[in-house]
Amino acid sequence: MARRRKASAAAKRGPPAALPGPPSSEDEAPEAVSFGEAREAAETERKLVGEAARRHRELLREKRRRRQELFAEQKRRKLLPEAVLQELAAAPPPRPGGQAAAAERGKSRGGGAAKQRQGRVQRQGRVQRQGQVQRRLKTDKQRKGARSKGNYTAVCLKDQSLTGLHQQLAKDFLNTHLYGPDTKRAQANEFFSLENKKNPVKKAAVEFVDKSWGQEKKQRALRFKIRWVSTQIKN
Amino acid sequence: MGEFEVHRVRFFGLVPAGVRCLACQPRGGRLALARTDGAVEVYNLAANYYQEKVIPGHETRSVEALCWAAGGERLFGAGLGGEITEYDLARLCAARSVDGGGGPVWSMAANDSGTQLAIGCEDGSVKLFQVVPGGIQFERNLDRRKGRILCLSWHPAGTHIAAGSIDIVRVFDVCSGRTVQRIMVNYHVQKVKRECIIWSIAFLSSGAVVTSDSFGRVQFWDWERGTLLESHTVSTSAVLSLAVSEKEDSIIVGTSTGATFQFQLLPVKIGSLEKRWVRTKPFQHHTHDVRAVAHSSTALISGGLDAQLVIRPLMEKVQKKSYDAVLRKFTFPHRRLVSCARKARLLLFQFSQHLELWRLGSTEGTGKDGEVLPLCRMPEHLLQLKSKGPEHIYCSCVSSCGSWVAYSTASRFHLYRVQYEGDGVSVKKVPKAPKMLLPAYQLQFSSDSGSLFVASARGSVHVLQLLERGGCKHLHTFRPPSGCPEAVYLLAVSADRHWLAAVGGDWVIHVYNLKCLKHHCTVPTYSCAVTALAIHPLTNNLVIAYSDQQLFEFSIPEKQYTAWSRTVQNCGLHKAWLERDSPITHIAFNPKNPSHILLHDIYMFCVLDKSLPLPDNSTLLMNQSTLKQLPETARQRQLHAFKICKKFQPLLFADLLDENCLVMVERPIMDFKTQLPLPVQQKKFGT
Numbered sequence: 032m033a034r035r036r037k038a039s040a041a042a043k044r045g046p047p048a049a050l051p052g053p054p055s056s057e058d059e060a061p062e063a064v065s066f067g068e069a070r071e072a073a074e075t076e077r078k079l080v081g082e083a084a085r086r087h088r089e090l091l092r093e094k095r096r097r098r099q100e101l102f103a104e105q106k107r108r109k110l111l112p113e114a115v116l117q118e119l120a121a122a123p124p125p126r127p128g129g130q131a132a133a134a135e136r137g138k139s140r141g142g143g144a145a146k147q148r149q150g151r152v153q154r155q156g157r158v159q160r161q162g163q164v165q166r167r168l169k170t171d172k173q174r175k176g177a178r179s180k181g182n183y184t185a186v187c188l189k190d191q192s193l194t195g196l197h198q199q200l201a202k203d204f205l206n207t208h209l210y211g212p213d214t215k216r217a218q219a220n221e222f223f224s225l226e227n228k229k230n231p232v233k234k235a236a237v238e239f240v241d242k243s244w245g246q247e248k249k250q251r252a253l254r255f256k257i258r259w260v261s262t263q264i265k266n
Numbered sequence: 267m268g269e270f271e272v273h274r275v276r277f278f279g280l281v282p283a284g285v286r287c288l289a290c291q292p293r294g295g296r297l298a299l300a301r302t303d304g305a306v307e308v309y310n311l312a313a314n315y316y317q318e319k320v321i322p323g324h325e326t327r328s329v330e331a332l333c334w335a336a337g338g339e340r341l342f343g344a345g346l347g348g349e350i351t352e353y354d355l356a357r358l359c360a361a362r363s364v365d366g367g368g369g370p371v372w373s374m375a376a377n378d379s380g381t382q383l384a385i386g387c388e389d390g391s392v393k394l395f396q397v398v399p400g401g402i403q404f405e406r407n408l409d410r411r412k413g414r415i416l417c418l419s420w421h422p423a424g425t426h427i428a429a430g431s432i433d434i435v436r437v438f439d440v441c442s443g444r445t446v447q448r449i450m451v452n453y454h455v456q457k458v459k460r461e462c463i464i465w466s467i468a469f470l471s472s473g474a475v476v477t478s479d480s481f482g483r484v485q486f487w488d489w490e491r492g493t494l495l496e497s498h499t500v501s502t503s504a505v506l507s508l509a510v511s512e513k514e515d516s517i518i519v520g521t522s523t524g525a526t527f528q529f530q531l532l533p534v535k536i537g538s539l540e541k542r543w544v545r546t547k548p549f550q551h552h553t554h555d556v557r558a559v560a561h562s563s564t565a566l567i568s569g570g571l572d573a574q575l576v577i578r579p580l581m582e583k584v585q586k587k588s589y590d591a592v593l594r595k596f597t598f599p600h601r602r603l604v605s606c607a608r609k610a611r612l613l614l615f616q617f618s619q620h621l622e623l624w625r626l627g628s629t630e631g632t633g634k635d636g637e638v639l640p641l642c643r644m645p646e647h648l649l650q651l652k653s654k655g656p657e658h659i660y661c662s663c664v665s666s667c668g669s670w671v672a673y674s675t676a677s678r679f680h681l682y683r684v685q686y687e688g689d690g691v692s693v694k695k696v697p698k699a700p701k702m703l704l705p706a707y708q709l710q711f712s713s714d715s716g717s718l719f720v721a722s723a724r725g726s727v728h729v730l731q732l733l734e735r736g737g738c739k740h741l742h743t744f745r746p747p748s749g750c751p752e753a754v755y756l757l758a759v760s761a762d763r764h765w766l767a768a769v770g771g772d773w774v775i776h777v778y779n780l781k782c783l784k785h786h787c788t789v790p791t792y793s794c795a796v797t798a799l800a801i802h803p804l805t806n807n808l809v810i811a812y813s814d815q816q817l818f819e820f821s822i823p824e825k826q827y828t829a830w831s832r833t834v835q836n837c838g839l840h841k842a843w844l845e846r847d848s849p850i851t852h853i854a855f856n857p858k859n860p861s862h863i864l865l866h867d868i869y870m871f872c873v874l875d876k877s878l879p880l881p882d883n884s885t886l887l888m889n890q891s892t893l894k895q896l897p898e899t900a901r902q903r904q905l906h907a908f909k910i911c912k913k914f915q916p917l918l919f920a921d922l923l924d925e926n927c928l929v930m931v932e933r934p935i936m937d938f939k940t941q942l943p944l945p946v947q948q949k950k951f952g953t
Contacts, residue, residue, distance in 0.1 A: 194347065194348055194369075197348065197369045197370055197388060198328075198346045198347060198348075198370055200388075201346045201369075201370040201372075201388055201414075202346065204414075208463055208480065208504075209504075209522070209555070210943065210944060213460070214503065214504075214522075214946070215502075215503065215946055215947045216944040216945065216946060216947060217944065217945060217946065217947035217948070218944065219939065219940040219941075219942070219944065219945065220940065221947075222553070222945045222947070222948065223553075223936065223939060223940065225948060225950050225953055228950075228952075228953045229950060229952070229953065237936060237940065238940060
């Protein structure tokens with residue numbers, strides 16, 4: 032059964048794509064195709080498909096490569112320029128006091144004032160006795176924290192974000208409960224026109240003309256007027 | 267009398283901010299009011315409800331609660347910014363602010379003695395602060411639960427605090443800080459279960475807690491048992507505000523539809539001892555939400571988001587039937603927001619954060635009385651100056667020739683030089699303004715644009731000399747001889763640059779001599795606030811308008827009241843004149859007719875002719891229309907000094923440009939009502 036199917040599939044595919052076969056009706060007997068011809072046809076077909084798949088894979092590979100390069104570029108851009116990094120690496124290590132302060136900050140957070148002062152003297156000694164790894168870590172920390180010379184002052188801005196967020200939430204609460212969906216609010220025009228409608232002498236609504244009608248036309252007319260006036264002035 | 271060509275200006279786009287909070291001073295006659303833009307105003311109820319102090323707002327400042335403390339001496343405000351601000355009423359600025367520490371503050375109340383402040387915060391905590399001489403100090407937190415505290419009230423004895431939140435009313439015991447009662451205020455409708463928001467609360471000394479909520483109900487609860495005593499549904503929309511009278515027999519509530527209701531504690535049957543709360547009087551004074559109400563000893567006061575302040579005196583509390591029993595509605599401020607450059611025919615409009623300079627249009631035609639003339643040149647919007655920064659503008663002024671514009675905010679003073687080339691305008695800022703104590707409360711240029719007078723704190727007035735090439739130099743500072751803690755709020759300069767008159771918050775008018783730079787004299791004190799001041803160009807008489815509608819004329823060279831002024835005081839002003847609602851905000855003169863004084867308030871414009879006889883109470887005050895119909899001879903017999911025109915209303919500014927040209931700046935109320943927040947729908951049959 033599989034062979035019959037294969038044969039019929041081969042027959043259906045027919046000769047290579049360049050020669051479109053005549054439309055075969057179902058009443059006629061299938062065409063007789065030799066095994067060799069069918070094999071050649073299958074091979075060419077397979078080759079074509081293989082080519083297409085390869086091209087597709089190449090394309091994907093190319094894309095992936097380009098993305099990786101882009102990320103590498105971005106990463107490189109994020110870091111400080113080479114020159115600055117080298118300078119920082121070559122910068123002399125900070126004073127022992129500074130080092131001790133850094134160490135102290137890292138180690139004791141909750142210590143009392145007196146303890147800190149004593150600790151500082153002790154730790155100074157300890158720091159200088161510590162190994163290469165520790166120092167490198169500390170210098171790494173300081174490298175990030177230390178800066179090359181420059182005239183600047185670092186200021187801490189007042190934290191706006193949290194209060195702003197709270198205020199926004201509060202205002203949203205007010206808005207939903209005063210002007211939200213189930214508060215039955217009316218447009219100003221409708222509200223103030225009620226009187227005009229109820230009067231013995233009926234009058235038009237308060238805002239009879241909507242000023243937003245024909246905005247585009249009005250703008251075009253304005254631009255034309257400006258252009259025309261400028262041409263007139265030139266002449 | 268005179269025919270005038272009137273420039274009727276209606277392009278001043280002022281939209282007043284809505285009223286958000288009201289607070290009656292406990293043992294004084296003052297009312298503090300806070301608006302949605304952060305401005306705080308103080309009205310003096312005794313001085314004919316004059317708006318005596320205005321502290322302009324701030325972009326980031328929102329005021330949700332206002333209260334008087336320390337026996338009614340100090341004013342505190344708190345808002346969604348989370349800070350409690352104390353307002354300095356002498357220097358008209360926000361003095362100190364302390365962070366509440368609980369996020370946005372929704373409500374604040376002071377206890378009866380004014381020594382403690384309680385605030386209700388967004389995070390659900392009630393915090394207590396002590397009012398100390400230097401400011402306020404955090405005392406402690408009361409028991410904190412989930413749910414923002416929207417309203418607070420102290421028990422008159424100061425032992426308990428009732429706080430309203432969403433669906434819940436909590437009563438705290440102040441000493442221990444614990445919650446002693448939780449009352450659920452839920453409202454279960456068959457299908458929809460909505461949240462019930464308690465917008466305002468009051469604690470009565472009988473132990474009843476009054477709440478108003480978003481379902482339109484006013485409910486009375488027994489706090490000890492946690493049960494409902496009485497429930498009244500007054501409206502289908504929310505009841506936003508509540509205030510109880512001092513005697514606790516009358517309550518005013520304000521709703522979202524603009525209606526206010528009065529509840530009174532009345533005996534069930536005449537003579538019986540049992541009393542019930544009954545809804546007595548409904549009022550519909552506002553079109554928009556009434557977010558603030560207050561109850562003074564004689565009146566019901568409500569303020570709405572339609573920027574109106576309505577004071578309704580209670581008939582039963584008023585002793586005699588006089589003008590005191592009349593309804594008062596205030597929409598526009600009681601000070602000048604428009605300056606006019608007479609020679610250049612320019613108007614400067616002061617908004618809260620920007621200024622607009624307009625040139626008036628002109629017409630060629632002439633016409634008869636009442637005709638509208640066609641314009642040959644339309645009014646032009648020349649300049650818009652935006653104030654940098656979040657602060658609102660205190661005062662502004664334009665010089666008579668139109669080439670100098672100055673304005674001041676709370677911390678900055680700006681002076682600009684404006685040049686007109688053909689049809690265009692160029693503005694240049696004057697750098698290095700002299701250092702003076704800011705803010706400036708009033709600015710006035712001299713008539714020849716050579717000097718600028720700056721009204722400052724503690725009664726002082728600075729004189730700045732304006733240089734031709736565009737600079738400015740500080741010349742002199744005038745100070746009142748006996749010192750004054752309050753700020754100067756009105757200035758007047760004589761046309762010959764000889765005299766300067768200044769009024770401070772203590773209502774004493776000082777006159778200074780500009781030629782020898784010394785204090786000249788003090789006008790005898792009067793028991794009311796000064797609302798307008800001007801010096802006559804020829805006679806150097808100082809014309810003063812007071813908030814109780816009295817008019818005085820003081821001769822500066824002679825240092826005494828003029829004969830005409832004495833006559834006016836002896837005869838008394840006409841009753842209809844004294845019964846006007848709004849104060850006179852501007853006085854001008856006609857150089858061609860020295861005996862004319864031009865005055866205006868919000869609802870009328872008057873030309874006062876000193877040479878004509880004064881009307882007595884039996885004659886009609888507003889007789890212009892009848893006079894027009896009389897023949898010439900009969901007219902002469904009926905003429906009197908007050909010529910009032912009520913055609914232009916509401917009038918924000920009126921001035922004389924030249925001998926037969928007037929400018930009137932109106933702001934019809936419907937013009938800005940459509941720009942206010944949305945009102946609640948009203949379903950009317952047949953529409």
